[in-house]
Each structure stands twice: as C-alpha cells, then as structure tokens.
Amino acid sequence: MLKQQPITELLARSQPLLSVEFFPPKSPESVDGLVRAANRISESKPDFISVTYGAGGSTRDLSATVSRRMKDEVGLQVMPHFTCVGSTREELGEIVDEFYNEGYRNIMALRGDPTKGHDTFQVTEGGFAYASDLVAFIKERHPDMCLGIAGYPEKHPEAPSLDTDLNALKIKADSGGSFITTQLFFDNEAYFRFVDQVRDRGIELPIIPGIMPVLSLKQIIRITQLCQSQLPKRLELALRQVEDDPNAVRSIGVEWAQRQIAELIEQGADGVHIYALNKVKSAIELINAARG
Ligand SMILES: Cc1cc2nc3c(=O)[nH]c(=O)nc-3n(C[C@H](O)[C@H](O)[C@H](O)COP(=O)(O)OP(=O)(O)OC[C@H]3O[C@@H](n4cnc5c(N)ncnc54)[C@H](O)[C@@H]3O)c2cc1C
Incomplete structure (x- = not known):
C-alpha cells in the first residue's frame, strides 16, 4: 500500500502538481469500471x-x-472530499477518524451545497455552517492532516460580493487550510486576478487552478449555470457551431483546456486540478500535454 503523503509535501517536490478528480458512481456495480479507469490514469502518473x-x-x-x-488496489495518492452536509460533529468526527486510520493524510474540506429542494444550505443540528468550522475541527483532531479548501475566482454563488467571499476564504485559510483548489473557470484572467486578490488578503497558501474540459455543450451549460463560472463567448460560439458533432465539441473543449493549462503552468501556477468528469481519455490527454 502506498504511503499517503501530505499534498503540501508533494507540492514542494513535484512542479507542476497534477491531480484528477473523480466522482463516485451511482451504483456499486459501476465501482469496478471506475477502478479500471483509475488504473489507466495511473499510467500517466498524476500526483494525486x-x-x-x-x-x-x-x-x-x-x-x-x-x-x-x-x-x-491501484496504489494512488488519494484525497477524499468531505462535507458538513447532514452530519453532526460527532458523526463528522467518526468519519474523519476513519479516514485518518485508513492512512489518508489529505482531505478536501467543504461545506457542501444546499440539498435538493432547498435554496440555502441547511445546517444540521449539532453540525457546522461553514467549511472553516470543519477545517478547524479536523485540524484540532488530526493536526498532521493536510486540508484542501475551495476558492472561487468568480465568487461563490451565494456570496453577496467577491469581497465578502475573500474574507470568508481568509477565515477558512486561517482555520487550518493547507492549500486552495479553485472552482472551474475558462478564462485564465479570472484565476490570475483571484491569485492577486487572495495574496492582497495576506493568504499565502498554494492555489491550484481547477480546469474542466468541455466534453458536451449541454453538460457544460448546466454545470456553469450551477457554479456560475463564465463560459467565454468565443468558446461558446465555437462549441455552438459544431453542437451536433460530439467529437468536434470534445476536440474544441480539450484543446481549450490544454491551452489554459499550458498558460497557467507557464505563468507559475502551483499545479493543475483536472475536473475529469470520470472520462479517462481526455484526462490523460490533459496530463500528457501539461507535462509537455
Ligand atoms: C474544488 C472543489 C471541490 C468540491 N467538491 C465537492 C464535493 O466533493 N461534494 C460536494 O457536495 N460539493 C463539493 N464542492 C462544492 C461545494 O461544496 C460548494 O461550492 C458549496 O456551496 C460551498 O462549499 P465551501 O466549502 O466553499 O463553503 P464555505 O467556505 O463554507 O462557503 C460557503 C458560502 O458561505 C460564505 N461564508 C463562508 N464562511 C463564512 C463566514 N464565516 N461568514 C459568512 N459567510 C461565510 C462563503 O462566502 C460562501 O458564499 C466542491 C467545490 C470545489 C471548488
């Protein structure tokens, strides 16, 4: 079994740090397929x-x-995500202890989205209202746990302004965050601006940009509406022109992501986190292109 290493240590060693995000399947029968996908991804050696x-x-x-x-089984560095949704402190504590005892040394600590049927986040009685509370809680229990926290270059949808969102990010960082992974964005200027604003707030944590390749127009419209990331007009127009040709859409989407990644690395980003949407081929293409 591979010893799990804090991402802060990996960041210090391997530049640029490349990571790939998976989401769990809806049914247990599909887990094998995802593990096979991870096996294929492991050949291109993502950092986690x-x-x-x-x-x-x-x-x-x-x-x-x-x-x-x-x-x-696959022998990868793995960072489970973890949210405050629907759990009391005691329950959160039990799950975190389980993660720790299973050898994980990284957790992406999040508040979570409002649950179905609610416009706003429902705080569980005896639970937490903000990710910063979860971060402080985990840090107190396991000081050597390395904690990822979320950052929003184009503002979190619920925040009244970018300014208040950045204040909240500062609280989250000061509560014990170890590095920031950003929400997806398609215009690197949003990331560069965000880095400046975060640094102006005195937050010195590594900021890993999150990049999602467009693989389907319908899907990306839905995702960007949810997370309120802007799809640049130029990209949307190019995608609309080939809307009925899935291969052409995919090719434009992957190429756009490759260009974003190349520029981010060139400009000194701490790494790149690929929102892979469980699609191995495009993730591998992006990793390989990032490594040059
Ligand atoms: C990299 C990444 C990975 C993700 N992975 C998952 C996942 O695995 N599962 C999942 O369900 N969701 C995931 N999400 C989505 C995330 O849960 C949502 O974006 C959620 O709405 C906010 O989570 P957060 O951790 O940023 O919350 P918080 O940092 O708590 O922020 C939530 C809102 O509250 C405000 N806020 C925070 N602290 C304060 C404060 N002290 N006072 C006043 N306002 C405050 C913020 O400005 C923001 O508007 C992920 C998001 C990202 C960017």
Whole structure:
C-alpha cells in the first residue's frame, strides 16, 4: 500500500502538481469500471486523485469504497472530499477518524451545497455552517492532516460580493487550510486576478487552478449555470457551431483546456486540478500535454 503523503509535501517536490478528480458512481456495480479507469490514469502518473463526496448515504459509502480501492488496489495518492452536509460533529468526527486510520493524510474540506429542494444550505443540528468550522475541527483532531479548501475566482454563488467571499476564504485559510483548489473557470484572467486578490488578503497558501474540459455543450451549460463560472463567448460560439458533432465539441473543449493549462503552468501556477468528469481519455490527454 502506498504511503499517503501530505499534498503540501508533494507540492514542494513535484512542479507542476497534477491531480484528477473523480466522482463516485451511482451504483456499486459501476465501482469496478471506475477502478479500471483509475488504473489507466495511473499510467500517466498524476500526483494525486481526488474523489468527491455526495449528499446521500449510499453515495457516501461508494465515495469511501472508490477512494479506498484507488488507494489500496491501484496504489494512488488519494484525497477524499468531505462535507458538513447532514452530519453532526460527532458523526463528522467518526468519519474523519476513519479516514485518518485508513492512512489518508489529505482531505478536501467543504461545506457542501444546499440539498435538493432547498435554496440555502441547511445546517444540521449539532453540525457546522461553514467549511472553516470543519477545517478547524479536523485540524484540532488530526493536526498532521493536510486540508484542501475551495476558492472561487468568480465568487461563490451565494456570496453577496467577491469581497465578502475573500474574507470568508481568509477565515477558512486561517482555520487550518493547507492549500486552495479553485472552482472551474475558462478564462485564465479570472484565476490570475483571484491569485492577486487572495495574496492582497495576506493568504499565502498554494492555489491550484481547477480546469474542466468541455466534453458536451449541454453538460457544460448546466454545470456553469450551477457554479456560475463564465463560459467565454468565443468558446461558446465555437462549441455552438459544431453542437451536433460530439467529437468536434470534445476536440474544441480539450484543446481549450490544454491551452489554459499550458498558460497557467507557464505563468507559475502551483499545479493543475483536472475536473475529469470520470472520462479517462481526455484526462490523460490533459496530463500528457501539461507535462509537455
Ligand atoms: C474544488 C472543489 C471541490 C468540491 N467538491 C465537492 C464535493 O466533493 N461534494 C460536494 O457536495 N460539493 C463539493 N464542492 C462544492 C461545494 O461544496 C460548494 O461550492 C458549496 O456551496 C460551498 O462549499 P465551501 O466549502 O466553499 O463553503 P464555505 O467556505 O463554507 O462557503 C460557503 C458560502 O458561505 C460564505 N461564508 C463562508 N464562511 C463564512 C463566514 N464565516 N461568514 C459568512 N459567510 C461565510 C462563503 O462566502 C460562501 O458564499 C466542491 C467545490 C470545489 C471548488
């Protein structure tokens, strides 16, 4: 079993740090397929894999299973994501201890989105309202745990302004965040501006840009509406022109992401996190292009 290393240590060693995000499948039958996908990805040697954490019980179990199998069977550095949704402190503590005892040394610590049927985040009685509370809680329990926190170059959708969102990010960083992974964006200027604003706030943590290749126009419209990241007009226009040709859409999307990654690395980004949408081929293309 590969010893899990804090991402801060990996950041110091390997530049640029390349990571790939998977989400757990909806059914246990599909876990094998995802583990096979991780096996294929492992050949292009990403620095770590992250696995998202869902809102419901069965999704959470699958998230844990996928993370464990990628860590123990495939031999990858794995960072499970973790949210405050639907759990009391005691329950969160038990899950964090389990992560720790299973050898994980990195957790992406998040608040989570509002659950279905709610416009706003519902705080569980005895649970936490903000990711910063979760970060402080984990840090107190396991000081050597390396914690990823989320940053939003184009502002978190619920924040009244970028200014208040950056203040919240500062609290989260001061609570014990180890590095920032950004929400997806398609215009690198948004990232460069964000880095300046974060540094102006006195936050010195590494900031890993999150890049998602467009693989389907319909899908990306839905995703960008949810997370309120801007799809540049030039990209949208190019995609619309080939809307009925999935291969052409994919090719434009991957090429755009490759150009983004090349520029980010050239301009000294701390690494790149690929929102792979569980698609191996495009993730491998992006890793290989990033390594040059
Ligand atoms: C890299 C990345 C990975 C993700 N992975 C997952 C996942 O696996 N599972 C999942 O369910 N979701 C995931 N998400 C989505 C995330 O849960 C949502 O974006 C969620 O709405 C906010 O989470 P957060 O951790 O940023 O929350 P927070 O940092 O708590 O921020 C939430 C909102 O509250 C405000 N806020 C924060 N602290 C304060 C404060 N002290 N006072 C006032 N306002 C405050 C912020 O400005 C923001 O508007 C991910 C997002 C990113 C960027």
